[in-house]
Amino acid sequence: MRSSSLARAVRLGVSSLLLHKLRSFLTTLGVLFGVASVIAMLAVGEGASAEAQDQIRRLGSRNVILRSVKPPQVGDEDAEMRVLSYGLTRDDFERISETFPGVERAVPVLQTPAEVRSGELLCRPRVLCTPHLFQAVTRRDLFSGRFLTEQDEANRSLVCVLGYEVARYLHPFDTALGERVKVGEHYLEVVGVLNSRIPVGSVAVDPSSEAGGEVFVPLSTGRAYFGERQTQVRSGSMDIQEVQLHEIIVGAERDIDVPAVAAACRSMLKREHDEKDYEVIVPLELLARAEETKRIFNIVLGSIAGISLLVGGIGIMNVMLATVTERTREIGIRRALGAKRKHIVTQFLVETMVLSGAGGVVGVGVGLLIPWIVERTAELETIVEPAAPILAFGISVLVGIVFGLYPAWRAANMDPVEALRHE
Amino acid sequence: MSGPTAESARPEAGEGAALAEPVAELSDITRLYRMGEEEVRALDEFSFTFRQGEYWAIMGSSGSGKSTLLNILGCVDRPTVGSYRVRDQEVADLDDDELSTFRGAELGFIFQSYNLIPQLDVLENILMPVMYQDEIPDGIEDRALELAKRVGLGDRLHHRPMQLSGGQQQRVAIARSLINDPALILADEATGNLDSKTANEILELFDELHAEGKTILLVTHEAEVGRRAENILRLKDGNIDSVERGAGRVEASDAE
Incomplete structure (x- = not known):
């Protein structure tokens, strides 16, 4: 042919x-x-x-996230005042950060249900009390100013870092840097603003929502000024919850350490907690x-x-x-x-x-x-x-x-x- | 009528059968068909030799075996028993592919319904048999052009068959049958679809080809058309009924 x-x-x-x-x-x-x-x-x-x-990657693929979970209601529903104590403890944190192999660092997070105000404006973001390591382990970007420092932690400084949505809400027309916002009953100085986690161009997120609003306070400041008890008043009864730590973010040294670290956390928590008042989130597993x-x-x-x-x-x-x-x-x-x-x-x-x-x-x-x-x-x-x-x-x-x-x-x-x- | 001119121009091939080279030799050919339970002998121990330059009309009523004979002559069908040689090539020795190439190289077909390819133009239709050959000779396009002119279609080279009249289409088919300079030209009721005037023109073309020494086998059931050929072979029940050779036979009455 x-x-x-x-x-x-x-x-x-x-x-x-x-x-x-x-x-x-x-x-x-x-x-x-x-x-x-x-x-x-x-x-x-x-x-x-x-x-x-x-x-999922934004959660940090090298991280293992431990969270406190409120166990199913026990005891007298109609009692006027109840104190419910559950969740991750400071001991858990110590054990992880000091004895676990393959752990680069562990970051504790305490959450407080305080309102955040600036002048007339008010919102209810998640107020996270955490040491300066938080930024490194979650790889969050700064929008302006600085993140919390070791000095803040040591001095129990009355400072805070706002998430982008909160800063934008409380100070729509000018920068929030250097301003004071009222968190609960205390005035804190804004030293930095973190970039949003939501991609640019998306719909604006409600600063009071789980997804959007975040305010970061040094852990020592949080413990000193807000305590570990979270009080909620509900239809005539007072609901008091006592949680030592809401979250522990465990950063592994290498990717291959992640499964071992996760397994160690799981077995330790199982051993130390009578109830399942925690959950273990492994972004790497989620990714898989x-x-x-x-x-x-x-x-x-x-x-x-x-x-x-x-x-x-x-x-x-x-x-x-x-x-x-x-x-x-x-x-x-x-x-x-x-x-x-x-x-x-x-x-x-x-x-x-x-x-x-x-x-x-x-x-x-x-x-x-x-x-x-x-x-x-x-x-x-x-x-x-x-x-x-x-x-x-x-x-x-x-x-x-x-x-x-x-x-x-x-x-x-x-x-x-x-x-x-x-x- | 161009009968006389064709007669006079014809080379002597008739009486002395041994004079010309054999082109198609059929010996003891039987072709059986199975129709359900019944066995039909379309050809029954048929033997005949067509020689170079002869012009034969093959005649017979339907069922006489003339279509089967034509199929075997055209190498589209094979005999059940017997030998068929074209220019010393035993056809039975060729496999399907070789037989295809052999048809394209050695045989020229002219059909009753012209059978041009509708999506090809005149020139492409004329070139058709060559295009399937393993080697395409140089200058074949010039030859196709020459043939188109020869059959009077020099000004319609790029017309499609649909744009031509029946007579013109048949001329294209004749040009196509000549492109490979075949050993044998097989015409099957070539004038069957044409009016008598056009049919006559086509028959004149055959006369010319015959005068040039081409070997032509024309299958027809029309006595008038048959009479134009040099010789007449009549078939009946799968074998030879009668053979009429040469000049003077034009006036001979049907021998049935």
């Missing part, structure tokens, strides 16, 4: 297909949508999981689970897209079988005039591949367009992996070959005598 014979075959294939423009176009649509959906679905799925993974979820997600999306490609392929095969029957006579003529079986196979295979290839090319275009539109209208992050269009186009051509083989084989194996007699 001459080198130009393939180009010739493609040209002839195209001219045959152009004899039935509408039919060819409709046949192509099946593959087009299949390819487009493969790309679009993978892009949206990839984007969603990237966002989820990003959130998120990745597993993503894998399943991809398989499901991929299968759906694959099915639509399959349907497209069946459509092509259907049309090609009809075409072969319709062109029986042409096949007979070509065979009589010297075409070998392989020439007939090539001819019909090329036609099928031109159909599916054209669908593939346009499908890649549409498939790239959909994520672009989704990103702009639905504010969903989408990621088009460079492999996705190549993969999708490759599959479309493969579909052409697979579903074209049988019709081509049928065409090539016709008896020339019968084919010539066909009307």
Whole structure:
């Protein structure tokens, strides 16, 4: 075969297909949508999981987070005053930070339910009492000023660092730095503002919400001024909770230490606590689970897209079988005039591949367009992996070959005598 | 009528059968078909030799075996028993691919319904048999152009078959059958779909080809068309009914 014979075959294939423009176009649509959906679905799925993974990573992939959890209610519900003592203890913290191998540092966090005011403005963010190490272990960025220091901790300084949302809420028009805000009953000086954890451009977050509002106070200051008892007045009864530490963030030295540290924390807490008044969060485990979820997600999306490609392929095969029957006579003529079986196979295979290839090319275009539109209208992050269009186009051509083989084989194996007699 | 001119231009091939080279030799050919339980002998121990430069009309009623004979001559069908040689090539020795190439190289086909490829233009249709050959000879496009001019379609090279009349389409088919300079031209009811005037033009073209020394086998059921050929071979029940050779036979009555 001459080198130009393939180009010739493609040209002839195209001219045959152009004899039935509408039919060819409709046949192509099946593959087009299949390819487009493969790309679009993978892009949206990839984007969603990237966002989820990003959130988990922000917790710190080297960290193990221990949290106090209020155990199920026990005792007299109607008592006027109850003191409920639970959660992580200072002893837990000591044990972890001093005896556990593989722990780089552990950061205790005490939370106090104080209101935060500045002038007329008031909000209820999470007030976290924590030493200066908090910033290092959580890798939070400063927006302005500085974070808490060792001196603050040693001096029980009356200072605080605001989360971006809180600073923005309390001081909408000027900087909060150097201003004093009232936390509970005490006035604290704002020495720094931390960057938001929410990506830029997202919807503004309520400073009173779990997700948004944060105020950081030195741990020693917190213990001295707010104490470890959190009092809540509820419909006539007083609910007092006593929690020594709300959270301990344990930073492992290396990534591979994380599982061991997590296991050690779990077994220690199990041994030391009668009740399960704590939880252990391992971002690395969450990440692994998120990745597993993503894998399943991809398989499901991929299968759906694959099915639509399959349907497209069946459509092509259907049309090609009809075409072969319709062109029986042409096949007979070509065979009589010297075409070998392989020439007939090539001819019909090329036609099928031109159909599916054209669908593939346009499908890649549409498939790239959909994520672009989704990103702009639905504010969903989408990621088009460079492999996705190549993969999708490759599959479309493969579909052409697979579903074209049988019709081509049928065409090539016709008896020339019968084919010539066909009307 | 161009009968007389064709007669006079014809090279001497008839009476002395041994004079010209054999082109197609069929010996003891039997072709069986199975129709359900029944076995049909379309050809029954048929033997005949067509020689270089002869112009034969093959005639017979339907069921006489002339279509089967044509299929075997055209190498699209194989005999159940017997030997068929074209220019010393035993056809039975060729496998399917070789046979395809052989058809394209050695045989020229002309059909009743022209059988051009609708998506190809005149020139491409003429080139068709060559395109499937393993080697495409140089200057073949020039030859195709020459043939198109020869059959009077020099000004319609890029027309599609749909844009041509029946007679013009048949001319394209004739040009196509000549492109590879075949050993044998097989015409199957070549004038069957044409009006008598156009049919006559086509037959004149055959006369010309015959005058040039081409070997032509024309299958027809029309006595009038058959009479234009140099010789007539009549079939009946899968074997030879009668053979009429040479000049003077034009007036001979049907021997059935």
